[in-house]
Amino acid sequence: MKVEIKLNEEWQNEFLSRIEDDGPWTNWDLYKLALQAEEQLSIPSFDGLQAPKHLSHLTPHPHQLEVAQRVVEEMNGKAILADEVGLGKTIEAGLILKEYMIRGLARKVLILVPASLVSQWVTELNQKFFIPAIAQKKSYVWEQCDVVVSSIDTAKREPHRSIVYAQNYDMVIIDEAHRLKNKNTKNYEFVQHLQKKFCLLLTATPVQNRVEEIFHLVSLLKPGHLGNLENFEKDFRAKNRTLENEEKLRSLINKVMVRNRRADTGMDWPKRFVKTVPITFNQEERQLYDEIYKLKEEPGIIKSQFSIMTLLREICSSREAVFMTLKKMLENENCTEYTEAFVHRMMKLIENVKVNSKAEKALEIIKSIEGKVIIFTEYRATQMYLQWFLQQHGISSVPFRGGFKRSKKDWMRELFKNHAKVLIATEAGGEGINLQFCQHIINYDLPWNPMRIEQRIGRIHRIGQEGDVHIYNFATKNTVEEHILTLLYEKIRLFENVIGELDEILTRLGMKNIEDHISDILLNSESDGEIKIKMDNLKEIIAFQQHQEEDNDATRRYS
Amino acid sequence: MQQEDIHNYLKSYFIANNCEITRENNGLLGVQLTIEMDKEIMNRPFYWHYLEKTGGVPQPMELSFFTSQDYKKEKGEFIHFGSPRLHQIFNSTKKLASYIRMFEEASGKPGYNMPLHPWLCLNIKVSYQCDRKKDRLLSLGIHLISGAVLDNFHSLLEKKELTPKIPDFCFTMTPIIKPLSGIKRLEAVLASVIQADNHSWAEDAHKRWAADLDLLNLFYTGNEDAESYQVEKEALRKQYEPVIKADIINGGMFYLTPQTSVG
Numbered sequence: 001m002k003v004e005i006k007l008n009e010e011w012q013n014e015f016l017s018r019i020e021d022d023g024p025w026t027n028w029d030l031y032k033l034a035l036q037a038e039e040q041l042s043i044p045s046f047d048g049l050q051a052p053k054h055l056s057h058l059t060p061h062p063h064q065l066e067v068a069q070r071v072v073e074e075m076n077g078k079a080i081l082a083d084e085v086g087l088g089k090t091i092e093a094g095l096i097l098k099e100y101m102i103r104g105l106a107r108k109v110l111i112l113v114p115a116s117l118v119s120q121w122v123t124e125l126n127q128k129f130f131i132p133a134i135a136q137k138k139s140y141v142w143e144q145c146d147v148v149v150s151s152i153d154t155a156k157r158e159p160h161r162s163i164v165y166a167q168n169y170d171m172v173i174i175d176e177a178h179r180l181k182n183k184n185t186k187n188y189e190f191v192q193h194l195q196k197k198f199c200l201l202l203t204a205t206p207v208q209n210r211v212e213e214i215f216h217l218v219s220l221l222k223p224g225h226l227g228n229l230e231n232f233e234k235d236f237r238a239k240n241r242t243l244e245n246e247e248k249l250r251s252l253i254n255k256v257m258v259r260n261r262r263a264d265t266g267m268d269w270p271k272r273f274v275k276t277v278p279i280t281f282n283q284e285e286r287q288l289y290d291e292i293y294k295l296k297e298e299p300g301i302i303k304s305q306f307s308i309m310t311l312l313r314e315i316c317s318s319r320e321a322v323f324m325t326l327k328k329m330l331e332n333e334n335c336t337e338y339t340e341a342f343v344h345r346m347m348k349l350i351e352n353v354k355v356n357s358k359a360e361k362a363l364e365i366i367k368s369i370e371g372k373v374i375i376f377t378e379y380r381a382t383q384m385y386l387q388w389f390l391q392q393h394g395i396s397s398v399p400f401r402g403g404f405k406r407s408k409k410d411w412m413r414e415l416f417k418n419h420a421k422v423l424i425a426t427e428a429g430g431e432g433i434n435l436q437f438c439q440h441i442i443n444y445d446l447p448w449n450p451m452r453i454e455q456r457i458g459r460i461h462r463i464g465q466e467g468d469v470h471i472y473n474f475a476t477k478n479t480v481e482e483h484i485l486t487l488l489y490e491k492i493r494l495f496e497n498v499i500g501e502l503d504e505i506l507t508r509l510g511m512k513n514i515e516d517h518i519s520d521i522l523l524n525s526e527s528d529g530e531i532k533i534k535m536d537n538l539k540e541i542i543a544f545q546q547h548q549e550e551d552n553d554a555t556r557r558y559s
Numbered sequence: 560m561q562q563e564d565i566h567n568y569l570k571s572y573f574i575a576n577n578c579e580i581t582r583e584n585n586g587l588l589g590v591q592l593t594i595e596m597d598k599e600i601m602n603r604p605f606y607w608h609y610l611e612k613t614g615g616v617p618q619p620m621e622l623s624f625f626t627s628q629d630y631k632k633e634k635g636e637f638i639h640f641g642s643p644r645l646h647q648i649f650n651s652t653k654k655l656a657s658y659i660r661m662f663e664e665a666s667g668k669p670g671y672n673m674p675l676h677p678w679l680c681l682n683i684k685v686s687y688q689c690d691r692k693k694d695r696l697l698s699l700g701i702h703l704i705s706g707a708v709l710d711n712f713h714s715l716l717e718k719k720e721l722t723p724k725i726p727d728f729c730f731t732m733t734p735i736i737k738p739l740s741g742i743k744r745l746e747a748v749l750a751s752v753i754q755a756d757n758h759s760w761a762e763d764a765h766k767r768w769a770a771d772l773d774l775l776n777l778f779y780t781g782n783e784d785a786e787s788y789q790v791e792k793e794a795l796r797k798q799y800e801p802v803i804k805a806d807i808i809n810g811g812m813f814y815l816t817p818q819t820s821v822g
Contacts (some may be wrong), residue, residue, distance in 0.1 A: 001758040003803060005750045007683070011657065011807045012742055018658050019738055019812065026656040028721055029575040031809060033568065034656035035682055035696075035713060037649035038808050040560050040640070042684060042694035046760060053560075054641030076690045076767055076798065103692040130643050170797075193787050197797045198690075223791055224774030 043103050047073060051098040058128055060095060063265045064088055067258050068095035077105075077198035078221050080177070080257040085204040085455055086434075086462025087260050090121070093173055093200050094129045100198060101131065106170035107146055109133075110194070113175035115151035119406045121175070122149050136160075142167060152179075156190035170197050177201035180220060181213035191220055204455060206257065211236055214253060222256055262461075271468045272461065279361055279476045284353040288322070289315045289479060291349060295342075309480065313378070316481045317445045319353045320381035322346075358474055359389050362442055365472060366395060366422060369440055375424045376456050377444040383424050386444075390422060397422035436465040442472045446481065560640045562586065562626040569624055569638065572648055576655070586627025587635075592619040599651055659811030663819075664720040667728025675725070675814035677703040677734045679741040680712045682808040685753060689764035689801045695756075699748060700813070701741045703734035708748050716813060731814045738812070749805060761801035768799035 018024065043050060049069055052060070060068075063083075071079040071092075077100065081089045100106035111133065113121050118135050125133035125147065134141055136150035142163045152174075155164050172194055174180065180188050180201075199221055207214050215232050218225050226232050226249075236249050281289060292311050307325075314321035326343050329335060335343075366373050375397075377383055383399055390397045398412050398420045416423040417437055438460050447453055461469045475481045560568075566588060570580065573590045576599075582589035592600075597619035598607055610617055623635030624644075631637065638645050667673035680700040687693045700712030709715065725731065736744070772795055779788040 001754075001761050001801070001803075003750050003754045005746055005753065005803070005805045007681070007742065007746050007749075007805055007807055011810075012739065015658055015742075015810070016739060023660070025658055025660045025723065025811065026809075027575055027723065028659070028661060029571055030652060030656040031659045031811075032717070033571055033575065034652045034809050035698075036568065037652050038682075038684060039696060041649060042696055043686075043692055044694070046687075046691040046693045056639045056641065072691070076771075078798075104686070105688065105690070105692055130641060132643075168797075193790055195790050195794045195797075197794050219778065222771065222774065224771075224776070224778030228778050228780065 049095070049099055050102045051095050054098065054102060055095075055129065058091075060091055061088065061265065063260045064092050064095060067092045067260065068099060070258060071096050071200070072099055075256060075258075077171075078196070078200075078256065080201045080203065080206060080217060080221060082203055082206045082257050082259040084259075084261055085458025086465075087262065087265060089202045089204070090124055090175075091128070093175075093202055094125060094131070096200060097125075097171060097173065098129050098131060100171060106198060108167055108169050109147040109171045109173070110155075110164070110167070110169045111147070111149040111173045111175070112152045112155060112191070113149060114179075115153065116402065116404070116406050116409065117175060118149050118151060125149075139163060152187050152190065156186055161190070165193065169195060171199065172196045173200045173202070175202045177217060178203040178205045178213070181216055183216045183219075188216065188220070196221070204458065206259070211249075218253065218256055225256055226252055270461065270465050272457070272471060273468060274471045274473065276473050276475060277361060277365070278482075279358050279474055281476060281479075282353075282355055282357055284349070284355075285315065285319075285357060288319070288346070288349045288353060291346065312480045313445065316358070316476045316479050317377060317379050318356055318359070318382040318385045319350045320385040321379040323350055324379075324381045326350075356385070356389070358444060358476065359386060361474065362386070362444065363390070363393055363395075365442065366390070371440060371467075372416065372420075372438040373422050373440040373442060374435060374438055374460065375422060375442045375444050377424065377426060378447060379445070380426055382444065383426050386424050395422060396420040397424050399423075400425040402426070434462060435459045436462055439465075439467045440470045440472070442474065444474055446473065446475070562639065565638055565640065565645065566624075566626040569626075569645075569648065572652060581621060582623075586625055587630050587633070588624045588626075589621065590624070591621045594619050599655075600647060653808065657809045659809065661716075661721040661723060661811070661813050662725045662729065662731075663813070663815045664722050665726055665729050665816045667726065669728060671728070673726075673729045674817065675729050675731050676817055676819065677732060678712075678813040678815055678819070679703055679738055679745070679810070680716065680813055681742065681745050681810040682713055683749060684806050684808050685749070686804045686806075687758075687760055687801070688804060689761065690767070690798050691760070691764075693760070696808075697749065697752065699745050701736070701745055701748075702819075703736045703738070703741050704732060706736055706744065708745065710752075715819070719815070721813070725814070729814075753803060753805075758801075764799045764801045768795060771795050771799070 049065065049072070051068065052058075052065065064087075067081065067083070071077060071081075077096070079096075081092050083089050083092070097106065097109060101109075111121060111125075122133045122135045125131040131147055132145075133147040133149050134145040136142065136148050136154060139159060141148055142160065150160075154160055172191075174191065180191060182188060183192075201217060201221055203217075206217060212229075212233070215226050215229065215236075219229075227235070235245050289312065292308065292315065295308050307329075311322055311325060314325055326346055330340060330343055362375060375386060377386065380401070383401075387397050387399055396419065398415045400409070400412050400416075400423055404412065412423070413435065416435070423435070423438070441457060441460060443453065443456070447456075457469070457471060566586060569588055569590075570583070573580065573588075573592075573596070576593065576596050578593055578596050579591040580588065581591050594617050597603075601620055607617075609615075623633060624638050625631075625633060625635050626638055628637075636642075636644055662675060665673045665675065678700050680698065683697045683699065685695045685697060687695070698711055698713035700709045700715070701707070702709075734741075772792070775788070775791055775795065779785055782788070
């Protein structure tokens, strides 16, 4: 190696001028202390971690230290941190960032997180890691502060975007990175054009629906690691996948991704007890459900099957939820007379519903439990109804939504912890809040994406949980909900076995199972047109369902 | 750095900066700052500005540091390795102690004036840096008369008795090599010392770089004009390019008795 050394000229000039002026000179003790300080701060080895000795008050779990060391030593500072929810990805990211800062390899750092998590990140980095992170509030912050935490939505918009691109970031950290699985989004494009010397992508759910998602995530981090899209699709698309290919893919992914599962961590995790709670509709609810179900045979009243599925799922939740959707249909300008008549007919049926069977069951369970309970529902209307309903029975509850500001989230969490028995959360409320003081979850209605259920459970089944965790899954008999429960959850035994192993996920997602298609359509269609095209296939798929279930029963019998 | 070492470091730092130690116990240190030290570490320019404008009586702060958990309930700052305060003090030390001139305590006699030879010492931090990093500290001294260079010069100095004022009956010899030339010579010596080191780390970094670059090129085949391609390429350079940096920590002139020249 050709070595050229240039010592700092500034020092030399100052030194010569002090010789000229005969001082001022420092004293011998201070001079020695300066060297002593430098000895403490200098990095003795390329290997190992310096961060822990700077963080004596923090006791990271062994798996967190291992991750940090592996990312620095084997992954060259570019990694997807994909531990299961609750294992402390933030701590791992903090350790890695601290390590690079101590080594002087990272100074300018950009941390992109959901808006609701900005202040939490800032607090954790400052308090746990002594990293002077600043929340981006004014545009001068980008240039003047070294470690900035912001939401992608802010950063990607002008005037910020240009300023952000002009910064030379040494490290970029992105939390909840599964939001970047779609390469055709503005967010993806924004991150792709960021200069990423070191980069950490944090997500508990690296693959939610399709194996392509991991391709896009890895290609953000390390383009070419999984080849280009063309080759990737050829080799790893579900249809063409061979065992050999799958092994290859797994080993490639493992080079850029670390994923710890609870079982691997060697920690003593509380148990999960899962109970399916069947709900029987009362007569009025059943009538409403059946009327809407009939629509499937009569296309035209409601344009897309998507809406029918939505309505059906809503009925299983609460009459309030259906009501809101129907009301929106009336407000839609394309609403035909025919539809209008239908909606009014349905409204009548809704009025007939006097008792919510699920809510009654929830009440019964809540009363039988001594501790606190979290109810997850997919619908805002249900959330508000439940709050009112529980109040009628003298049970205090607090609502929780993803859209709450951080301060409000913290406040609600405190209210729940200290004053209320029940927390009612909508789906979006799942990320970024820790409720380990609670041991009971009621899944009032179930999301169609298995990974989201894991995120729900992860709110309480995480480091710090001392008791066993109880999960109650509500499913209304003879409805779409029951199908979902059987298919999605019982079949893959989601609740008992934490889905974690990547290859397992990939295999499962590669299967032509109905849940793939349903959640794929619902979650990934962006236009009505797209939904329609995909929905044309849905009938066929629904016809499949029965068949699948039979298969399923058969497998269960033999397993 | 053990908590006890930190305690000692703090104490030495404040004493060396003329601050009064107001109380000291095992793991506890009370310090009355001087005006200069208050300005140096307390970060309250408005207070000092206000005071100078109004002509009030300056009241530099008194601080308590504790290095043992026993004092957690006391008012004060708990200092440990990694705490921002300690790192601030480390940096302050380095800033305040960049340049020195010392004389060896020598016993000349009336009628026999002892010559003291000029040495220039540089303490240098060398960093090997790619996507990983390692530092190496060197202390080099050059005899400004003969041009002889000694390694580990600082440890040699630590064994000597030094004083900031020229001792009685001693005189300093005028350097034949000017300080600036001395620095340049040390620079050359440093380069050859580093050259001789094992640099497999840099070769490895080049390999990692090349491997990632190959993948990147593959990814952008047929799409080489993409803006992100250039961005990613540049990112790889910044990530992996091996660089050697050398910084002077501190240094100065030392006038030593003739024995030192032998080494």
